[in-house]
Amino acid sequence: MDSILSVSFPTKPVHEPKDEEGWEQYLSHQAGCVFSLTIRSNMIEDYYGYLLAADSTRESWAMATLNWVVDSKVNQPFHFLISKQTNRFGYNDFGMDIIYATRQPSMQENNKRFSKLLLLGNSLYVLEVWYMDNEIHDLAKDKFFKSVSLKRESNRN
Numbered sequence: 001m002d003s004i005l006s007v008s009f010p011t012k013p014v015h016e017p018k019d020e021e022g023w024e025q026y027l028s029h030q031a032g033c034v035f036s037l038t039i040r041s042n043m044i045e046d047y048y049g050y051l052l053a054a055d056s057t058r059e060s061w062a063m064a065t066l067n068w069v070v071d072s073k074v075n076q077p078f079h080f081l082i083s084k085q086t087n088r089f090g091y092n093d094f095g096m097d098i099i100y101a102t103r104q105p106s107m108q109e110n111n112k113r114f115s116k117l118l119l120l121g122n123s124l125y126v127l128e129v130w131y132m133d134n135e136i137h138d139l140a141k142d143k144f145f146k147s148v149s150l151k152r153e154s155n156r157n
Contacts, residue, residue, distance in 0.1 A: 002041075004120055004123055006148075007037055007148045007149075008143075008144070008147035009026065009028040009035055010030040010140060010144065011029070013027055013035070021040075022042065024038070024040070025037070025038045030140065031137065031140070032133035032135050033129055033130060033132060033137045033140055034128070034130040035129055035144050036128045037125065037128075038125070038126040039124070039126075043065065044061075047122045050122075059088070059094070062092075062119050066095075066117050069096075070098055070115075073100060073115065078103050079103075080100060081098065081100045082098075083098065084097070084098045089118075093118075093119065093121065095118045096117045097114075097115070097116050098114075098115045098117070111130065113129070114130075115128045116145055120150070127144070129141040129145070
């Protein structure tokens with residue numbers, strides 16, 4: 001998808017160019033699921049200062065940013081968080097995995113949504129799989145998330 005990360009979609013994704021806030025998106029639909037990758041580059045205004053900051057400062061800023069994304073997804077009517085797990089991949093690479101669901105008043109079922117948030121260097125990647133038909137699609141979800149690979153590590157520092 002870019003010089004840092006690549007991912008394999010189950011079908012050719014539709015690309016939506018950057019919006020006015022700098023978010024770029026790739027979407028794919030297959031058998032009751034939506035697969036998406038949303039990217040925002042240049043997340044940190046003073047990236048050089050960020051790299052020079054204390055480890056605890058970088059981690060605190062990264063977790064605040066990732067939690068901001070989680071809040072934007074979960075703090076909506078009829079959405080609820082099921083689980084959240086944080087990860088650290090290196091000097092300035094952080095991640096968060098969340099599972100949340102939507103419950104519509106007119107439906108008894110929940111629609112599960114799985115998100116993998118990756119703050120790699122100065123770019124934020126949000127990978128998501130949404131189960132749209134209340135069926136379990138764990139094989140497709142796992143294949144999508146396992147297809148993620150980092151390309152050139154030198155670009156992340």
